[in-house]
Amino acid sequence: MHDLVKLIRKNIFSKKKSSSKQQVEYVLGLKLNNAPLFTRALSHSSSNNNPIENNERLEYLGDAVLGAVIADYLFKRYPYKHEGFLTEMRSKMVNRQTLNAIAIKMGLNNITFFNKHDNAIKNSQIFGNTLEAIVGAVYLDKGYEKTKKWVLNQIVIPYLFVEDLELVEINLKNKLIGWANKNNHQLSFETIDEKYDRGRRVFTVAIVLNGAPVTEGRGYNKKEASQAAAAAAIEKLGI
Known part of the structure; x- marks a missing residue:
């Protein structure tokens, strides 16, 4: 896996390396229809200041889609819980620290394009933001229903242990x-x-x-x- 990530960092979506698309698909657990869309999702503004080419717009979209998927998941999982409980649980699942930790575990920190010479950026929550941008890209590439399935299978089930989060203090x-x-x-x-x-x-x-x-x-x-x-x-x- 370590060698694979290194290869992704060097050759991600390279026109000369046809295998790099498959490598990113392996990391995301997803078949890509629109590879350039995911290139944009992985591009932080510090590496490309053009809002059409960096991931800030996709991050905005992904934040909304992810919130909707998690809200739907919690609504069905806890049919008798009140609104305050559901809101707090959603906040625990999609806050910046949680998403950043998940993104790193997925390996997105190894394939995100950003200014690696700026330690302030490196130590911030940009990888969680990248994960939201990826969700936005998946939504545009696959539609809502497939995005919901991908979020549940690739984010919620492997990384968000809801029973444990019930006991976590959010503040x-x-x-x-x-x-x-x-x-x-x-x-x-x-x-x-x-x-x-x-x-x-x-x-x-x-x-x-x-x-x-x-x-x-x-x-x-x-x-x-x-x-x-x-x-x-x-x-x-x-x-």
């Missing part, structure tokens, strides 16, 4: 604040960096515990960066 920032208050620690979230990447702001938020920095998180908004920092702190502190 990690609040969890960390509650832990600090209970144990009489001084905790703060500080925005330590803010810069533009191809017209989009990337924030870096640091968690400071009793005057000492603990972890940092990055994201395209302060909320996303704070949640990423909180998740890292909770893991580091063993909370």
Whole structure:
């Protein structure tokens, strides 16, 4: 698998390498009708600033399609649960941290085109965004019903363990604040960096515990960066 991914990175959709399309199909578990569409889905704006050729428009579409598929899945799985429960479960399943982790497990981080010299981008949630763009591409390539089946078989079943997610606290920032208050620690979230990447702001938020920095998180908004920092702190502190 490692050699395959390396080959994909070198030859993805190359006109000289007819096998690369099949290799991407293997990673996605899907037969592609429109290969250039998936090239665009895998192209972050840092590698191509043209909105017609990068994946931002597909990300927008995929976010909506993925939300609809997950909403339908939860509605049928939990016929007696109230709206608040369904909304919270959907948020747990499609939040940036969850999608980014799934994208990395799928190997999308190895075949996404982005500016690899910018560590802020590398450490943000762009691979989760790429996964949403892929969902958008699948929808355009296959239609809704086949996209729903692909999302369930390639994302939900192998990576989203719903029973475990029922027990997960969605707001990690609040969890960390509650832990600090209970144990009489001084905790703060500080925005330590803010810069533009191809017209989009990337924030870096640091968690400071009793005057000492603990972890940092990055994201395209302060909320996303704070949640990423909180998740890292909770893991580091063993909370």
